[in-house]
Each structure stands twice: as C-alpha cells, then as structure tokens.
Amino acid sequence: MSAQGAPHEGETVGRVDRARPQVVVVGGGFAGFYALRRLQRKLPPDGADLVVVNPTDYLLYSPLLPEVATGVVEARHVAVSLRRALPRVRLVLGRVQNVDLAARAVTVVQGSGDGTVSTITLRWDRLALAPGSVTREFPIPGVPEHGRGLKTLVEAVFLRDHLLEQLDLADATPDTVEGRAERAARLTVVAVGAGYTGTELVAQTQRWLRRIERRWSRTRAQDVHWVLVDVAPAVLPELGAELGRLALRLLRRRGVDVRLEVSVASVDETSVRLTDGATVPTRTLVWGAGVVPNPLVGRLGLPTHRGRLVVEPDLSVAGAPGVWAAGDAAAVPDLAVHAGPDGRPDAPPTAQHAQRQGTVMGRNIAASLGVGRARPYRHRDLGLVADLGGWDAVAKPLGVPLTGPLAKAVTRAYHLYALPSTPNRIRVAVDWLFQTILPPESTQLSVVRPDDARIAIAQGLLPPQPPAPVTEDLAHDPSD
Ligand SMILES: Cc1cc2nc3c(=O)[nH]c(=O)nc-3n(C[C@H](O)[C@H](O)[C@H](O)COP(=O)(O)OP(=O)(O)OC[C@H]3O[C@@H](n4cnc5c(N)ncnc54)[C@H](O)[C@@H]3O)c2cc1C
Numbered sequence: 082m083s084a085q086g087a088p089h090e091g092e093t094v095g096r097v098d099r100a101r102p103q104v105v106v107v108g109g110g111f112a113g114f115y116a117l118r119r120l121q122r123k124l125p126p127d128g129a130d131l132v133v134v135n136p137t138d139y140l141l142y143s144p145l146l147p148e149v150a151t152g153v154v155e156a157r158h159v160a161v162s163l164r165r166a167l168p169r170v171r172l173v174l175g176r177v178q179n180v181d182l183a184a185r186a187v188t189v190v191q192g193s194g195d196g197t198v199s200t201i202t203l204r205w206d207r208l209a210l211a212p213g214s215v216t217r218e219f220p221i222p223g224v225p226e227h228g229r230g231l232k233t234l235v236e237a238v239f240l241r242d243h244l245l246e247q248l249d250l251a252d253a254t255p256d257t258v259e260g261r262a263e264r265a266a267r268l269t270v271v272a273v274g275a276g277y278t279g280t281e282l283v284a285q286t287q288r289w290l291r292r293i294e295r296r297w298s299r300t301r302a303q304d305v306h307w308v309l310v311d312v313a314p315a316v317l318p319e320l321g322a323e324l325g326r327l328a329l330r331l332l333r334r335r336g337v338d339v340r341l342e343v344s345v346a347s348v349d350e351t352s353v354r355l356t357d358g359a360t361v362p363t364r365t366l367v368w369g370a371g372v373v374p375n376p377l378v379g380r381l382g383l384p385t386h387r388g389r390l391v392v393e394p395d396l397s398v399a400g401a402p403g404v405w406a407a408g409d410a411a412a413v414p415d416l417a418v419h420a421g422p423d424g425r426p427d428a429p430p431t432a433q434h435a436q437r438q439g440t441v442m443g444r445n446i447a448a449s450l451g452v453g454r455a456r457p458y459r460h461r462d463l464g465l466v467a468d469l470g471g472w473d474a475v476a477k478p479l480g481v482p483l484t485g486p487l488a489k490a491v492t493r494a495y496h497l498y499a500l501p502s503t504p505n506r507i508r509v510a511v512d513w514l515f516q517t518i519l520p521p522e523s524t525q526l527s528v529v530r531p532d533d534a535r536i537a538i539a540q541g542l543l544p545p546q547p548p549a550p551v552t553e554d555l556a557h558d559p560s561d
Pocket of ligand 1: 107111135211407409431433435466541
C-alpha cells in the first residue's frame with residue numbers, strides 16, 4: 082500500500098485483517114448491491130471484510146434511464162451511492178479484468194480521467210460475480226460506430242443532448258432541396274429493439290418533445306419520424322401477447338412507424354439500411370437489441386449457458402469452490418417455472434430477479450461463513466411495467482394486465498418501491514411532481530463527447546479515448 086493507503090500499480094492488496102475472511106463482490110449493480118446489503122446486515126463486524134469492485138461509486142437504477150434521457154428525472158437521482166448505502170463495504174473503483182480461481186485473486190484495472198491506467202490484485206476467500214450484461218451489438222457494419230445504447234448514465238445524457246441538437250440543426254437548415262433532405266434525416270429517429278429499452282425510449286421521448294416543441298421556430302414534435310424496428314413479430318414481448326398488442330396499437334396511433342420482422346443490414350453516418358431493402362436516412366440510431374452477459378464471464382473458463390455463467394439453485398458455481406454468481410451474468414434455474422421438454426428455463430435478465438438473487442447470494446455466502454442457513458433461489462415473477470410517456474403505460478402486476486393511468490400509477494409506485502434508497506426515492510418523486518407543474522427542462526448540456534458515448538466505450542468494453550490534442554490554432558488565445 083502507498084503511504085496514503087491507495088494501492089500502487091500491480092500491488093497485491095491482501096486482506097485488511099488476515100484473521101478475517103475477505104468477500105469480494107464483482108459489480109455493484111442490483112445483484113452485487115443486494116448481496117452486500119444482506120452480508121452487511123447478517124455478518125458480525127468481525128465476521129468478514131466486505132469489498133465491492135465497480136467502475137462507478139453508485140448503483141444505477143436502469144429502469145428509469147429512459148426518463149433520464151428525456152430529462153424528466155435528473156441523472157444523479159437514479160444513481161444510488163454505494164458508499165452511503167453500504168457503510169461497512171470497501172469500494173474499489175475499477176473493473177475486474179481477470180479472475181484467478183486457483184490463486185483466489187482478481188485483477189482490477191483502474192483508469193483515471195487523465196488516461197492513465199493501473200492494475201491491482203485483490204485476494205478473496207469468497208467471490209460473488211455480478212458484472213451484469215452489455216448491449217448486444219451483432220456484427221452489423223456501422224453499428225459500433227453509429228449505434229447508441231441506453232445502459233449507462235453517459236449514454237442517457239448523450240442521447241438527450243444528441244436529440245436536442247438534431248432538432249436544433251434541423252430547425253436551422255435552409256429551405257433548399259438539399260436542406261429539406263437533411264432536415265428530414267435529422268428529424269428521423271431509428272430505434273432498434275422493441276423491448277422495454279427501445280419502446281420506452283421512443284414513446285417517452287415522443288411525448289417529451291411535444292412538451293418542449295415551442296423551443297424551435299419552425300419545427301414541431303409531429304415533424305419527427307419515429308421508426309421502431311424489431312426482428313420479432315411483436316413489441317414488448319416481455320409483457321405478453323395481449324399487452325404487446327395494446328402497446329403496438331398505441332404506438333401506431335401516435336404515428337410511430339413500427340416495422341416488425343425486419344432487422345438492420347448496415348449503418349453509415351447518414352442512413353440505416355434494413356434487411357427488407359429499405360433505406361432510412363437518419364442521424365440517430367438507438368440500439369436496444371437486447372443484452373449479452375458481461376464478457377468477463379467468457380474469460381473464466383467455466384461452463385456457460387447462452388453466455389451466462391451456469392450456477393446451482395443456491396447460486397454457487399459448480400467446480401469453483403467459494404464462488405457464487407447472480408443477475409444478468411448468471412444462468413440461474415427458475416425454480417418457480419415448471420421444467421419443459423428442454424429442461425428448466427433460466428430466470429430472465431431483469432432487475433427484479435437480479436435484486437432477489439443478490440439477497441439469496443448474500444445469505445448463502447454468509448451461511449458458508451457459518452452464519453445462518455443456505456437456501457435455493459426461487460421467485461415468482463411480479464410482472465413487468467413499461468412507461469409509454471404522458472398518461473400511457475402498460476403493466477402486468479401479478480399477472481393482471483393494466484393500461485392507461487392505472488398502469489402509469491402502478492409503474493411509478495413500482496419504481497419508487499424498487500429504488501433501494503429513500504433519498505433517491507424522494508428526489509425521483511419530486512422530479513415527477515415538478516414535471517407536472519413546471520415547464521420541462523430543454524437545455525443541452527453537451528457534457529458527453531460523442532466518442533465516449535459509443536456503446537463499447539460507455540459500457541467499458543474498450544478504454545476511453547484520450548482527449549483530442551489541442552491544435553495550435555485553438556491553443557492560441559486571440560486576445561494575446
Ligand atoms: C433501459 C433499461 C430499462 C430496464 N427496465 C427494467 C424494468 O423495468 N424492470 C426490470 O426488472 N429490469 C429492467 N431492466 C434490466 C435491469 O436493469 C437488469 O436486469 C439489471 O440491472 C441486472 O442486474 P445485475 O446486477 O445483473 O447487473 P447491473 O445492474 O447492470 O450491475 C452490474 C454492475 O457491474 C459493473 N461491472 C461491469 N463489468 C464489471 C467488471 N469487469 N468489474 C467490476 N464491475 C463491473 C457494472 O458497471 C454495474 O455496476 C432495464 C435495463 C435497461 C438498460
């Protein structure tokens with residue numbers, strides 16, 4: 082350790098107290114957070130040292146990201162402070178790059194704003210893997226460069242600014258043949274993936290633009306062409322056929338151009354080409370075509386199912402003593418669903434499951450340290466909710482299909498209940514209240530560089546790009 086207590090590059094950080102076992106949790110999202118919360122409550126102070134490795138100092142409540150992208154909810158209000166909520170836990174900012182199962186150590190890569198990167202090694206006696214998932218990109222030409230995901234705060238803040246900028250630029254285009262074509266492209270938004278990410282983003286942004294359309298002199302919300310594309314035959318398949326049909330009808334009634342059973346063939350700076358041969362001129366491609374488990378899982382050399390780490394019903398990893406896994410990265414058998422001809426399905430990758438799996442993982446790790454008894458994970462799905470902007474929503478709480486204002490009330494109540502911090506709940510509730518009584522925010526902050534919002538960079542699959550060098554012209558102060 083350095084004099085200040087911060088580890089030096091490559092240094093092995095041993096246990097804080099060698100007599101106590103060290104529990105290292107990889108990922109401070111839903112599964113990791115709830116595991117630590119349970120461990121913190123269950124274990125006596127000298128029972129174990131608790132460590133979490135996460136690239137940020139907060140849990141991101143991702144179900145409200147579409148509301149961040151529309152500025153209805155302030156970005157910080159969906160970020161739950163890990164330090165405040167987990168006072169017994171040591172937070173190591175960084176990303177686990179490698180897990181050495183034999184040596185019981187993880188290598189953590191830490192980057193800082195100036196582009197310097199260092200690594201440290203952490204020893205563990207118990208390891209909980211909860212690194213979540215990343216946006217599925219597919220090897221489609223142009224998607225990595227031009228597609229924008231919605232899985233991090235950086236992406237949500239960028240998307241909001243980008244949309245405002247496109248409308249500003251469209252408003253300023255000259256009324257010429259070329260100007261009209263450019264204006265139409267800037268006023269077209271293509272969202273790929275009609276699951277909750279793509280559908281909620283399109284539906285909520287459409288409503289938001291209606292509320293701020295007076296910002297522009299000759300552009301109105303109805304001028305924007307929304308294209309929602311999915312290879313599946315339905316929207317919001319997570320909510321079942323009936324609600325999916327209702328959501329589809331609502332979107333089409335609102336003028337959203339929903340194109341089903343079609344995918345993207347290629348993308349360039351000015352257009353998206355679909356697999357049915359259509360070309361859509363646009364400057365905005367929102368990529369919400371599902372998720373894949375975090376690539377860390379594939380580097381472990383352990384059995385996977387559809388890329389997710391195979392675990393036992395008690396969330397322990399077979400063949401890796403002292404290791405557990407939960408959340409989007411783990412293939413957890415769904416004991417609440419009967420086994421079919423292909424065996425028992427895995428629990429779906431939702432926050433609802435990740436949170437509850439985290440709690441069970443924490444309980445079972447505590448049991449392995451001699452506190453309490455282990456139990457298998459079993460949870461009956463409470464149903465999903467989708468906010469479609471304005472007073473529109475679809476929800477299926479406990480299997481009961483709801484639409485309209487009642488579904489909206491259930492959706493908001495559910496989010497307030499599921500946000501794991503009272504100060505965050507109050508701030509989000511106040512954001513919703515202000516949204517109804519004050520004019521909506523419509524300013525562009527432009528705090529995210531377009532390169533940093535690329536899916537691979539925003540989601541940590543590539544290192545951040547170093548800042549562009551300052552050219553002599555820019556460096557020269559004309560007042561000199
Ligand atoms: C826009 C959107 C809307 C959604 N809406 C809903 C909804 O309405 N209902 C619902 O149930 N679910 C919803 N989900 C899904 C839900 O967010 C996920 O299922 C849930 O977050 C999974 O929890 P997790 O703990 O597995 O992963 P996460 O919550 O993603 O946490 C993983 C954590 O690990 C960190 N991490 C990643 N790699 C590393 C590494 N190498 N080392 C250390 N840390 C790492 C990540 O930064 C992150 O903090 C939504 C998701 C999105 C993107």
